[in-house]
Amino acid sequence: MSLLAIGINHNTASVEVREKVSFTPETMSEALKAVLDLPGIHESVILSTCNRSEIYCYTDDQLKASEQVVHWLSELHHLDPKELRESIYVHADEQAVSHISQVASGLDSMVLGEPQILGQLKSAYAVAQEHHAVGSMLNYMFQHSFKVAKKVRTETAIGENAVSVAFAAVSLATRIFSDLADCRALLVGAGETIDLVARHLREKGLTQLTVANRTLARAETLAKEFNARACLLSDIPAELPNADIVISSTASQLPLIGKGMVERALKRRKHKPVFMVDIAVPRDIESEVADLQDVFLYTVDDLRSVIEDNRRTREKAAVAAQSIIAEQTENFIHNIQARTASDAIKVIRNRANAIKDAELEKATRALAAGQNPEDVAKQLAHNITNKLMHGPTVALRNAHQQGEEDASEWALRLFDIDT
Template sequence: MLLALGINHNTAPVDIRERVAFAPNRVAEALQAMCDALAIEEAAVLSTCNRTELYTWGEVRSADVLQWLGDFHGLACNALEPYHYALSDAEAIEHMMKVAAGLDSLVLGEPQILGQMKSAYSDATDAGTVGRGLHYGFQQIFNVAKRVRSETEIGANPVSVAFAAVSLAQQIFSDLKEDTALLIGAGETIELVARHLHNNGIKHLIVANRTLERAQLLTNELNGEAILLSDIPEQLPRADIVISSTASQLPLLGKGAVEAALKKRKHKPMFMVDIAVPRDIETQVDELDDVYLYTVDDLRAVIDESRKSREEAAKKAELIVAEGVAQYQAEMRALQAVSTIKAYRQQAEHLRDKELEKALRALESGADAAQTMTQLARALTNKLIHSPTTKLKQASADGRAEVIDISQELLGIDLSKEPSKPH
C-alpha cells in the first residue's frame, strides 16, 4: 500500500510547518528511524518551505506514521492532528503527481518543487529505503510532471516565491536603484531572488552564506558582495532589504541584532522577507517599529494575482494527472499478478523436471524412445491439468458458474468454436 501523509501551506500556518521540517543532514537518519519504527522497508521524505510529506510503501496505519512524525520532532500527536492529511493508493499517487507538477503549490505551476521531489527520491535511494513500490511510483510521478511541463502552459511566465518577495519589495521601495539588499543563503531560492533584484536594478547586492565560496559564485556573476553568516551583524545596518532562505534549524537573525542595526540606520525602515521554514528571522523582530517583516505565508496575495492566468493550463494538467493515475493503477494491478505467475511457473517447471528425469532414466535403461516420449507428454499433460480440472469439477458441483467462466477466459477456451476433427 502506498501512503502519503503530510502537512502543507493549505492545512497549517508556518509556525506549525517549521516544527515538522526535516534538516537536510538528518533525512537519512529519519528515513532509517521511520522504517525501523513502523516495520516497513520503503519510505521517503519531502520537506520544503511549504510542506513536509512522508511517503511509505507497505502495510502501515496513517495514525502510526503521524505518531512517528510527532515523536521524531518532539511533538504531541494531538498537536499535529488538526493540520495533517493522509491519502492511500490511488489518492496518494494522484496527490504526489499534483505536487510534482506544481498543482498543489502556493505558486501554481512553480517549477522548483519537481527538483525537490527528485531530491527526496534520491535521498531515500541513497538511504536504502526505496524498493520496487516507491521506485515505480516515483518514476510514474516524474513522467506525469514532465508531460505537464511540456504539454501545458502551466510554467509560462513563472511567478515563484522569489519573484513574489521581490514584487513586495518593489511595492514598498518605489526605486530599487537606490537600495541595498542583503540575501541570507545561497540556494536555488536565493539565487532566483538575486537575479530578480539584479534585473530590477538593485543598487547593491550582498549575499551571506555559511561558506564564502558558494556566495561568491553568485555575487561574481551579478556584481555583488559575498560575506559569511558571521558578518551579518556588522553588515546589517547597510541593508534596506533583507531576504532569507536557508536550511538552518535555528534563527540566524535575532531581535537584538536588528535593533542595533536600526539605531545605526537612525531608524530608517528595513523590509524583511523570511522565506525559510523553519524561519531564519526571530518572530520578535516584527515587534520593532521600523521593520516590515513578512513570512512565506504573507506572499500569498502577491502570488494569487498570477494564479488566474494559469488556471486554464491547470485544467489540462489535471487531465494528464488523471491519465497518469489510471495508468499507475492498471500497472499496479498487473504487478499484483506477478507473484502468482511466478509461483505457477515454478510449479509447472518442477513437474516438468520430475517427468523429464523419469524419461531420461527410462531411455538410459534401454526403453523405446518413441514410447518414452509419448509417455512423457501424456504424464506431463496429466500432471499440469490435474489441479485445474479438479477445482473446475468442484466449482461446477458447487454451482459456482462464475469460476467456470473465468477459467475459460484464463485458459483461452471458446466453446462456441468446435475443434476441428482429425481426418
C-alpha cells in the same frame, strides 16, 4: 502491497507546524533508516522543503504503516499526535501516484507551476537512493512522476511566465518601495532561493546587494555573479543598519536575526523603514521582530496574496495538466497491474513446468523398465492433469465455503471456459 504518500504542506499546516516537522540534510540518513525500521515498510523517500514535508513509502499494510509513520513523526518532533493528525494527509496507491505527479508538476505548490519543486523532488529521490532506501516500486513511481512533469511542462502553459516564492517576495518589495534602484538589500543564505531573489532584484534595478552566508566562499561565489558584496552570518548585525530590504532563506534550525538585533539597527537607521521577508522554514527571523515599528516583516505564508495574482494566469493550464496527470496515473496503475499479472503468470508457468518435468522423468523411467508405452502415456497425462488441477480445485471449494460467490465465475474465466 501499497504505495503511500504521507505529509503536511502549506495548505494543511501553518508555518509554525511545518517548521517543527522539517528535516535537515544532516538528519536525513537517520530519518530514512528509522522509517525503514518500521514494521512492514520496505522502501522510503523523504521530501522536506519550506512548504512541505512528505514521506513516500512502499508497504505491506497501508493503514498500519500510516499510523506508524504519524506516531514516529510526533515522537521525533515532540508534537502532540492529535495535533499532527489534524494537519496530516495520507494518499494510497492511485491517489499517491496522482499526488506525487501533481507535486512534481508544480500543481500542489503555493506558486502554481513553480519549477523548483521538481529539482527538490529529484534531490530527495537521489538521497534515498544513496542510502539504499529505494527499491523497484518507488523507483518506478518517482521516474513516472518525473516523466509526467516533463509532459505537463511541454504540453501546457503551466511553466510560462515562471514565478516562485522568490519572485513573490521581490514583487512585494516593489509595493513597499517605488524604486528599488535607490534601495540596498541584504540577502541571508546562498542557496537556490536566494540566487533567484538576487536575479529578480537585479531585474527590478537594485544594484546594491550584500550576501551573508555561513561559509564565506559560497557567499563570494554568489556575490561575484551579481557584482555584490559578501560577508559571514556573524557580520549581519553590522550590515543590518545599511539594509532597506532583508530577505532570508537558510537551513538554520535557530533564528539568525533577533528582535534586539533589529532594534539596534533601527536606531542607527534613525527608524528608516525596513522591509524583511523570511522565506526559511524553520524561520530565520524571530517572529517578535514584526512587533517593531518601522519594520515590515513577512513570512512565506504572507506571500499568498502575491502568489494568488500569479496563480490566476495559470489556472487554465492547470486544468489541462490535471487531465494529463489523470491519464498518466491510470496508465501507471494498469502497468503495475500488468506487471503483477506477469509475475503471477511466471510463477504459475514455472510450477506447471516443474510438474511436467517430474512426471516426464517418471514416464521415461517406466518406458526404460519395459512398461507398455500406451499405459505410460495414459498415466503421464492422468498425473499431469491431476496435479495441475488439484490446487485450483481445492482453492475454489474453499472460496465458496468462505462465501466468495463469484469464485466460480472467475475460475471459468481463468480457464477460458464459456458456459
